[in-house]
Amino acid sequence: MIRLFRWVSAHFATPRLLIEITAIAVALYGVDQFLASLETRELRTEARHDFDRGESLLQQGRAAEAIELFRHAHVEDRDNRTFALGLADAYLTDHQPERAQSGLEELLAADSNDAEANLRMARVMSEEDDPTRADSYYHRAIYGVWHPTQSAPIARDRTAARMELAAWLAGRHQNRELLSELLLLDQSARTDPAVAAQLPALYAEAGDLNRAESSYRTLIRFNPSDPKVYAGLGQIELDRGNFRGAREAFEHASRLDPDQGEFQQKAQIAGRALDLDPTSRHLAGSDKLARSTAILNMAVAAAQNCPSVEPEVVQAGAALLHGHAPSESNDASEVRLQSAEDIWHELPPSCASPEDAAVLSAIMHKMDQ
Incomplete structure (x- = not known):
C-alpha cells in the first residue's frame, strides 16, 4: 500500500488526491487495527472462559481435564500470568512437577521476584524431593513481590506462604527450622484466628510444648465456646505432665460438648495420672x-x-x-x-x-x- 501511495504521488499527485488517498489509507489501517483488536478480545474472552472452566474442574479433582483447558487459555493469552500459574497448579495437582517447572521457569525468567511463581516452584522442588531448593523458593516467595487482590491482601499472602513452609518443615521433622518460622508467625496469630488455629499442633510437632500451650490459650480467646480447643489444650497439658491442668481442660471440653464421650474419658485418664503421679512435690x-x-x-x-x-x-x-x-x-x-x-x-x-x-x-x- 505504501509503494502504491508513493507511485501515485509521483505520477498523479495533486493536493486533493493526496488527501483522499491518505484518508483512505488511514481508514483501512483503522479497520485493520479494529479487526485485530476485536480478534484479540475474542481470543482473550475465550481464554478466560477456558480458564474458569479449568478452575472448576480442578476443584472437582479432575486435574487431567483441567490441564487441557488451562493449556489452551495459556496459548491464547501468553501474557496473562494468572493463566500460566493456573496451568502450573494443574500440573502439580496431577503430579507432573517437571511440566509445571517448565512454565514457572518462564515466569521467573521474566520476574525472579514473582512471589506466586516462587511459591509454586517451591512446591515443584518439594514434589521432586529437592529440600534445599524448596526451602530457598519458599523464602523467595515470602519476601518476593505479591500482586494484591481484593480477596487476599499481600500481608495475608505472605503469612499463608510462611504457614505452608512451616507445615512442610513439620512434615520433614526439621524442628529447629520449624520453630524459627513459628516464632515469626506468632504476631499474625494474635489477630488472625486462622493462623492461631494451626500454631499449637505445629509447636507441639517442633517439641515446644510450652508455646503450644500458650498458643492454645490464644486460640481460646478467639473460640471460648469450642470444645475441641479445650481438648487440644488438655492433650498438650497431658503431654507436659501437667495432669491437673489437663483434667480441667478436658472437663471444660466435656461440659461444652457432653455428647463427646472421649473428652470425659481423657479427663478420667488425666485424673488417674494426677492421683498416681510419683513426681509431685511435697509428696510424703x-x-x-x-x-x-x-x-x-x-x-x-x-x-x-x-x-x-x-x-x-x-x-x-x-x-x-x-x-x-x-x-x-x-x-x-x-x-x-x-x-x-x-x-x-x-x-x-x-x-x-x-x-x-x-x-x-x-x-x-x-x-x-
Missing part, C-alpha cells in the same frame, strides 16, 4: 511408695498377659510387689518405679487396657522428662 514418703507400688502393679498386670515381655523382667517386678518395703523408704519407691519403667519399655500398648496404657504412658513420659 508413704504416699510416694503407695503410688509407685500402684504403678508397678499396673505394669506387671499388663505384662503378665503379654508373651513379648521378658519373663525375668515381669518376675522381678512381681517379686517387688510381694516383698516388704519400709513405708518411708524413698529407695524402695525408686526401685519400684524403675522396675515399672523396665516393663513399660518392653510392653506393647495392646497388652494393657486402653485407659491403663494411656495413664502409664503419661506417667512414664513425665518421669523421662
